[in-house]
Amino acid sequence: MRAAELSELAAFAAVARHKSFRKAGEERGVTASAVSHAVLNLEDRVGIRLLNRTTRSVSLTEAGELLISHLDPAFGEMAGALDALNRYRDTPFGKVRINVPNSIGPFVIGHVVGPLLKKNPNLQLEINATDRLVDIVEEGFDAGIRFGERVTEGMIALRIKPRIRLVVVGSPAYFETRPKPETPHELKRHLCIQNMFPSGARYAWEFEKDGQTVSFQPTGPLSLDDHELMMQAALDGVGLAYVWEPRAERAIASGKLVQVLDDWCQLEEPLYLYYPSRRHMSAGFRAVIEAMRAA
Numbered sequence: 586m587r588a589a590e591l592s593e594l595a596a597f598a599a600v601a602r603h604k605s606f607r608k609a610g611e612e613r614g615v616t617a618s619a620v621s622h623a624v625l626n627l628e629d630r631v632g633i634r635l636l637n638r639t640t641r642s643v644s645l646t647e648a649g650e651l652l653i654s655h656l657d658p659a660f661g662e663m664a665g666a667l668d669a670l671n672r673y674r675d676t677p678f679g680k681v682r683i684n685v686p687n688s689i690g691p692f693v694i695g696h697v698v699g700p701l702l703k704k705n706p707n708l709q710l711e712i713n714a715t716d717r718l719v720d721i722v723e724e725g726f727d728a729g730i731r732f733g734e735r736v737t738e739g740m741i742a743l744r745i746k747p748r749i750r751l752v753v754v755g756s757p758a759y760f761e762t763r764p765k766p767e768t769p770h771e772l773k774r775h776l777c778i779q780n781m782f783p784s785g786a787r788y789a790w791e792f793e794k795d796g797q798t799v800s801f802q803p804t805g806p807l808s809l810d811d812h813e814l815m816m817q818a819a820l821d822g823v824g825l826a827y828v829w830e831p832r833a834e835r836a837i838a839s840g841k842l843v844q845v846l847d848d849w850c851q852l853e854e855p856l857y858l859y860y861p862s863r864r865h866m867s868a869g870f871r872a873v874i875e876a877m878r879a880a
Contacts, residue, residue, distance in 0.1 A: 732856050752833060
């Protein structure tokens with residue numbers, strides 16, 4: 586098989602995974618038009634339409650489904666063969682793509698990246714930080730990081746550190762005009778910044794103490810989907826914020842923010858590095874797993 590033909594098949598396989606020419610191009614490091622051109626060449630060569638295309642979506646034809654069912658195992662075998670060469674190298678190589686929630690990324694992998702890349706100079710680490718719920722298989726990631734209750738069923742999950750919690754903070758200036766809440770029920774008398782997912786959905790502030798759980802849904806005038814912006818709004822005296830404790834630690838220690846309801850704020854579910862079961866795991870990905878486990 587010629588290199589051009591193999592490249593066309595690889596381009597088609599990427600589109601089949603992502604159902605998107607743009608995402609397939611990002612994975613392969615080329616433009617969406619280059620991927621589209623490669624797939625068109627493949628279709629012309631085999632004389633069969635493999636993809637259905639509209640302005641909004643891409644889907645596989647029956648012939649495309651048949652082809653990808655044969656290509657996936659074949660590409661897996663090739664990846665395994667190439668990875669077997671790692672025994673002749675000093676360090677792992679290649680790209681590893683990881684998805685991590687933006688709000689907790691610095692606390693989870695920030696201290697891992699430097700030592701990992703220093704130890705493995707041929708490794709390329711691509712980290713996508715977003716609080717959007719991501720299908721790591723569909724979007725071409727090797728692994729993701731989530732709290733336990735959000736890990737997709739059927740995934741291999743490795744528990745990692747740290748275990749963190751969300752806390753309630755406000756500025757000293759804010760508390761000059763309002764008393765500090767002693768229980769979550771008293772939050773109704775406060776201005777509270779609403780927490781949003783990237784989808785726009787709001788999520789409640791969760792509390793627990795002595796077996797009693799309280800779920801509070803803020804109704805304040807400000808809604809944000811970024812914890813840094815929540816921190817800044819709290820520092821500016823806009824209202825109370827519900828943010829990850831490591832993000833607020835320095836401001837609390839310096840007196841710029843005041844933490845309240847400490848005994849009601851409990852640790853979240855454990856964090857996990859999760860990934861699909863696979864027959865061939867690259868040496869680069871194994872290095873990432875080892876680094877996360879050691880951390």
